[in-house]
Amino acid sequence: MTRSVAADLIQLQPVGTLELVRESVPVGARIGVIGGPPCQGFSRANTASSADDPRNELPKLYLDIVERLQQEYTVEFVVFENVLGIRDRKHAAKYKELVEGLRTLDFDVTEKELCSLDFGVPQNRRRIILSAMRDGQGYAAVRPVRKAGKKTVREAIEGLPAPKYFDRKLTAVDIPVHANHWTMRPKSLKFSNPGASFSDGRSFKRLEWDQPSPTVAYGHREIHVHPNGTRRLSIYEAMLLQGFPKSFVLEGNLSEQVEQVSNAVPPPLGKSIASAVKRALKVGKNCKADVLEN
DSSP states (O other), rough: OOOOOOOOOHHHHHHHHHHHHHHOOTTTOOOEEEOOOTHHHHHHHOOOOTTGGGGGGGHHHHHHHHHHHHHHSSSEEEEEEEGGGHHHHHHHHHHHHHHHHHTTTTEEEEEEEEEGGGOOOOOEEEEEEEEEETTTSSSOOOOOOOOOOOOHHHHHHTTTTEEEEOTTTTGGGGGSSTTEEEOOOOOSGGGGGGSOOOOOOSOOOOOOOOOOOOOOOOOOOOBBBTTSSSSBBOHHHHHHHHOOOOOOOOOOOOOOOOHHHHHHOOOHHHHHHHHHHHHHHHSSOOOOHHHHHH
């Protein structure tokens, strides 16, 4: 069984992270590190973002954790995901520090800009992916393979019955179709006139049936408007636009589920990246069956 730990890496720091890894992984094992430090400080959607946002120090902490793990484990690969804004001019120094830091730790780094739409996910979600393979091992380049799949909102969510609206007494068994098929109750007068045009602003961005969804990344009361214009998307509909399997269930209250679906890497994209890393490892001179089959 996979062990999961929810913790604050700022509080844990590299030493605390190493202690947690030791509890589950034998010292000396070959491991990989996958992560994506919070992107809000780098996001172009955050118009108030600045280079000195304290959250922008987290990629450096990520590097420090990798370096600490290297002292007791063989870190074969590192995967890092973040928004395109991390490469913008005002954040360029942090991004360069990250890439050069990985190279200093003896990794061969591949930088790619990937769009979820190219991996079977009906969403325009572009992200920076850094794939760092341990240098000197003969590993191949990490090359995710594009995948055909859903391209439009219609293909993902058309035909679903109306969701339940948020109520503090609501339980999962009260929600039709799927435990996450619920959303905020429509209160704005805009929802009573679905034939009217909606603004392109973050608060009332209405999806189009025959287009891919814009990035599923919702802030406070910014869940995208359903194509019919009468309500916002349900959490389940957002999950389908992210490419989650229909059987997957998010836990927590409505706000926590909004955060989870917004912060997730679309599973089909994540799978393609993982498969690409696996293929790269197969070429290496030290590859072992246990690494390749997991």
